[in-house]
Amino acid sequence: MRLRHPVRTLGRRRFDFDRQVAVMAIVNRTPDSFFDQGATFALDRAVDAALAAAEAGADWVDIGGAKFAPGPEIPAAEELDRVLPVVEAVSARSDVVISVDTFRAEVAAACIAAGAHVVNDTTGLSDPELAGVVAASGASLVITHSLAAPRTPYPHPHYDDIAAEVRAYLELRVERAVAAGVGQDRLFIDPGHDLNKNTVQSLELTRRMAEITAIGLPTLAAVSNKDFIGETLGVPKSERLEGSIVAATACVMLGARVVRMHDVRAAVASMRMLEGILGFRDPVLAVHNV
Template structure:
């Protein structure tokens, strides 16, 4: 009888990390990152949390619902008009301040600007999530001079610029090579390996076929030795695969997040926090990483 192999356990060089005062052991733990968009034009919620009071309330609720991290963004990845660093800071900084005052959850900010990163780190953010892969080298310097962790994401376009019909010779090899080079750049600028996370950038300058193959080949990304973040929630690859509009992609998103973890990811960035937390905690229990909340059945 052939026995199926177990889940992929990536060779993380430093799996145990202190992030925002919390201890994470990514050799046996999955972190759920909630998404709060303080933008009027986010791809998923179309401005539902653009108002400051709604953004703060949603961030606090995400922490209460069990999110390990809350990721706050003021500028969408998608192409669009320029937003100044001052305006971006005005969007995200009050949310960071309010959340830091209300909760000890890990606070992440989605930005590619060093000025914004410096302001939010000073206010309590402990993760900078750069979807441009350190487009501005000064961002690495800001993170290096702090205790913050940097998420380095694979993408090809300049910030907020279109990149039509992306092409790859080999999407797994190309993305892994790009991330390795950007991580080496971060190391050279003074960010230690213990404060680097990589994200293959599902759907970012990739079509659905690229993203599906990249998901299958996540072990190649995890083999770089850094914890892997998978931002799969409600993405277009889920909608196109299942023929589902944005409001009906939860099941597909949970399946994609679960598959990503089994293939090496250790952080999942998700919109529906309660469902995602339950799914990841169940997965941890199945993998033998956590005990059930209680045991009564057949005892």
């Protein structure tokens, strides 16, 4: 896996994705998020969770105000009311990288102005204005594979060749973003585990992750606690940590360089150990049998 632009500056932090794995924490300011079920919906709890994640070693915090899953539309004004004050508060108190999980250009623009460094679009540029907003700023953009319109069902997804189709989709969206003025050095890609995919498809996409990372842009693996892990192991959401760590590790071994995780401490320790195994970082202490 050869990255075209491995060295990135996001806000006040610098990354070399040839030798580094970034841990992205998750803060959902929603009453119905699939995992935490509204635990960080209150503004103070959302801010505290983001700052606690940074303190626990997260490189990056992803702030969302509307979940991807089907449900009633969240008006743009309401979404902005949820995420903007969190972005403002975290930006004022931490140098952690901040992304806003949104597909709307107007939400992205306001959050970038407030201190967000990345727009994490789980809908693959469904809003034709979004790439232009990012291009006009210094922000970066995560382009994710998904097929449904925002907040709408997509039953019985079918792929003849899931890795090839996901790769072709991402390459096309990258071309659109570049045509809109977003430099490749500001782009990330995400194959979209579980997003309009069933468990068998998400498992195949995981083991074929190298075909996605071969695109050459830093790849995000958003696998934490997802249903493909729960269904594979036959466990509820509260018992998916080990499966999440293994899935994230498999993705990194196949070239992913950002992992989106709920349990920050476990993820940071796991990724730092993996960096050591891969020769990306030296041990903190190396005195055994010296």
